Amino acid sequence: SVVMAKDKKKDVKKAEKPVRSPIPAQDTTADGSSTKLSDLQTLVNEVEETQANPVTPDKEPAEVEEPPVQDVPQYYEEPILQVIVKSYEGEKVRGLYEGEGFAYFEGGNTYKGMFSEGFMHGHGTYTWADGVKYEGTFVKNVQMFNGRYTWNDGSIYEGAIENGVRHGFGFFRSGTRPVSYIGYWYKGKRHGKGTIYYDQEHTSWYSGDWVNNVKEGWGMRCYKSGNIYEGQWEKNVRHGKGRMRWLTANQEYMGQWVYGIQHGYGTHIWFLKRMHVSQCPLRNEYIGDFVNGERHGHGKFIYASGAVYDGEWVCNKKHGKVIENITVINGSENTFVLGSNIELDISSLLDLLPEEERHEELKQVEFAVLRHITELRRVYTFYTSLGCDHSLDNAFLMTKLQFWRFLKDCKFHHSNITLAEMDRILSGDKTQLEEIHCPHETLLFRRFLSYLIYLAFHIYHEEQKEKGPYLHKCFLEMMSRNVIPAACHIQGILFSEERCTVFAMSYIDKCWEIYRAFRRPSTRPPFEPTMTMRHFLWMLNDFKLLSKQLTASRLVEILVKDCPSLQDSSSTNLEPELVFLEFVEALLDCALVYVTSDMIKEQVTCDNWKRSSCRTEGLSEGTTTVSLYQEYSLSQVKLIVVQNTFEIEVPCQINMFNLHLADEPKEGKTEQDEEFSLWMCRVQIFFTTKLFPAYQHEKVLREKIKENRIRDAELAELRKIKDEELADTAEASSKYSLNKKKKTKTTHHTCSKV
Known part of the structure; x- marks a missing residue:
């Protein structure tokens, strides 16, 4: 046998040293060290996720344990390279292997790839006798930079390599279990940011910080049940500040954890499913001290009924007297057709009518709303869930973004009125100008109903105005023409499919920043900042995003495709305003x-x-x-x-x-x-x-221009001050010369007299 590159024996010996680099190991709760765990930590080893059942005000929660989740099978190690060659096929230069070749080593290992000066150097494939294979880059007999390991059971690693071990960004997938990891490695161990999946469906995973194969730092853990924890970790368990959401039990805890158990100060909430007629979230809530997962110490328990206990606790039991007991009572004496919790706010609309007709108008429109209340609740619930996270209680609130989608689906904007004009109609006198077109504004169900009545009046009052109450006629016309035929049939690109929505919503915050940056004062009262189609076109032109495909005419087609009044006109009017929903959907269309x-x-x-x-x-x-x-x-x-x-x-x-x-x-x-x-x-x-x-x-660029203007203004001010100082100095000098001249003349005159 021939030893490659005899003059590089040090490198060879280095390569022969055993290298250990385990794949993701079992997800135990301890770090495997010999340090003795406390009783609290030992308890955590027996359960990974603690669930609690919802409680009633007079009953304490029962704890239910979930079996621990096993992460990953046994350890793997990158095998040792054997570099003593038994036979070689390929080119040689001055007796050293050079170029592409095939080497057969003692022990049955083989290498096929590039050589340089007798070393494996460049791209190649090294196969061990037991079937383990490495394909990637070599540098003087050492695996480096980038490569792929394949083990006998089908496990693979692909990514960055340094000195033969995983180091940098890479991906590992187990061949025997549905476990995979993608993220950063350090000397063969998960270290840094990384995500591990425990099942093929990716319903159970951890994403966050790692330290030497151990969850440590900040991270998010989603369990197969759907329960999720977000917060600090230590030695593979929840430790520090964090939030746990038990979606299966409608509970949430925010506060301190010690080795996986609630311990310290925190808030535990038991969410109760609210009735569909109510939008008030019902919950029992405890705020105070916890010891070993139990309410222990000082704390306040607020019941859904309004009762409050504020005092001492011992092992989940109240240990003292009730400090105060508050019962929530609706003291309103007024009765409404729709119930006390749904009071229509259409006072400014009623003010437009004769005073003697207002009571009857309100009564009739309430009856009209009541006739369609079930359908309207269904519509409201449908749109409030668009693009939203799961709710522990079903208390969704409609945002303005969702409300715009509802209006467009029901073709309200086909009545010669834009969404921006609707915002102005619906905004009250107390609404700040910046908030008139804000997509984050929330609408309670009663406000949603009130808004519909306002819009129905503005769109159909000319058709329905005759003797007798007519507000309810406008409302019924709107329901039959707009809402009933078209509601809940999504038309826009943003909410068309759940996957698309989840992906696109991740860009919403940045898009809102851009929208606000390029708004200009409206030409109509109250002159709030808004964006027109022309501003949108100018913005993309400034960004140099107009191209052979996305031409100005193509962009105009995108902007007016859902505006029938603009499509039918012979000349394109770019003055109509875009609300934020239309802005985002136009950008998505532009992207395609x-x-x-x-x-x-x-x-x-x-x-x-x-x-x-x-x-x-x-x-x-x-x-x-x-x-x-x-x-x-x-x-x-x-x-x-x-x-x-x-x-x-x-x-x-x-x-x-x-x-x-x-x-x-x-x-x-x-x-x-x-x-x-x-x-x-x-x-x-x-x-x-x-x-x-x-x-x-x-x-x-804008910041630089602003800074330059400020600097120019400051320089101008400095020049002005300096000019004034020079002028004052010149004036003082002139006065001094004049005084000196007068003094000399006086002295000369006096001397003449003498």
Whole structure:
């Protein structure tokens, strides 16, 4: 046998040293050290997730335990490289292996790939006799930079490699269990940000900080039951500040944890399902001290009925007298047709009518609403759930964003009135100008009904105005023409599909910032800031986002496609205003037009080139600290991998490596999945690589201009002050010279007299 590169024996010996790099290990609650655990920590080892049943005010909760979740099977180690060659096929230069070749080592290991100066150097595949295989980059007999390990049971690792072990960003999938991990590694261990999945459906997972294969720091744990914890961890258990949501039991705890158990100060809430006729959330709530998972110490218990106990607790039992007992009573003497909890607020509308007719008008319109109250509740509930997280109690509130979607679905804007004009009609005198078109405004069910009455009056009052009450006629006309035929049939792109909504909503906050930045005062009272179609066109032009595909005329088509009054006109009017919903949906439509297939391929090529150039640079310089995926954070992959979780982070960049990792097996992918993936890719490229960077550049430019103006103003002020000082100095000097001249003349005159 021949030993490769005899003059590099030190490197060979280094490579022969055993390297241990375990894959994700069992998710135990302890760190496996010899340190003795306290009784509290030992208790946690027996249960991973504690659930509690809802309680009534006079009954304490019963604790129900869930079996612990086992994370990952046995440890794996990257095998040791054998470098003593038994036979070799390939080229040689000066007796050393060079170029492409095949080496057969003692023990049965083989290598096929590139050699340089007798070393395995470059891309190659090393296969051990027991079947374990490594395919990737070598640097002088050491696995480096980027590679793929495959074990006999089908387990794989693909990602960054340093000195033969996992180091940097990478992906691991077990071959025997539905467990996978994607994130950062350090010397073979999960370390840094990372996400681990415990099942194939990705319903059970942890995403957050790791320290040497242990959950430590901040992280989020979603259990198979749907329960979720978000907060601090230590030694694989909840420890520190955190929030636990038991969706299965409608409970929530926010506060201190010690080794997986509520311990310290916190708030525990028991949510009770409210009645459909009410929008007041019902809950029992305890705020105070906990010891070993029990209410112990000082605390306040607020019952859903309004009763309050504020005092001492011992082992979940009240230990003292009731301090105060408050009963919630509706003291209103007024009776309403719709019930005391649904009082219509249409006073400003009634003020437009003769005083003697107002009572009858209100009574008739209440009867009209009552006739359709069931349908209206169903519509309200449907739209309040769009794009929303799960609610522990079913107390959803409609946002203005959802209300706009309802109005567009029901074609209210087809009556020669825009959504922005509707906002002005519905805004009260006390509404701040900045808030008139705010998408975050919430509407209680009674306000939703009141708004419908206002809009019905403004749209149909000319048709229905005759003798006798006519408000209810306008309302019934609106229900028959608009609401009943079209409500709950989503038309827009934003809420068209749940997956699309979850993905697109991750960009909402940034889009709202852009919308506010480019608003201008309206031309109509009360002159609140708003955005017109013309402003939208100018904005994209400033961002240099108009292209061969997204031309100005194509953009106008997108803006007016749901405005029949503009479509029918011979000349396009760009003065109509866009509310935020229309702004976002226009951007989504622009993304699908702007981003072409060639642009997607170019992005993929660019990502591949970055990785290739990074590898080449690492090889040429002989460095050992290059991580091919160091520029991609966990959040950039999480968006693809975790599509149905409670929180989704917005990526700045997604490369094809990440897409490859996130893809399900192609056999299980439907045509709809493929279309969604393409849609998501186009939207992501448009927003994160085009729109947001362009806005950021514009923002910096505006700040620079503002700074320059301030600096110019300051310099002008300084020049003015300096000029005034020079003028004062010149004037003082002139006076001094004049006085001196006079004094000299006087002295001369005196001397003459003498």
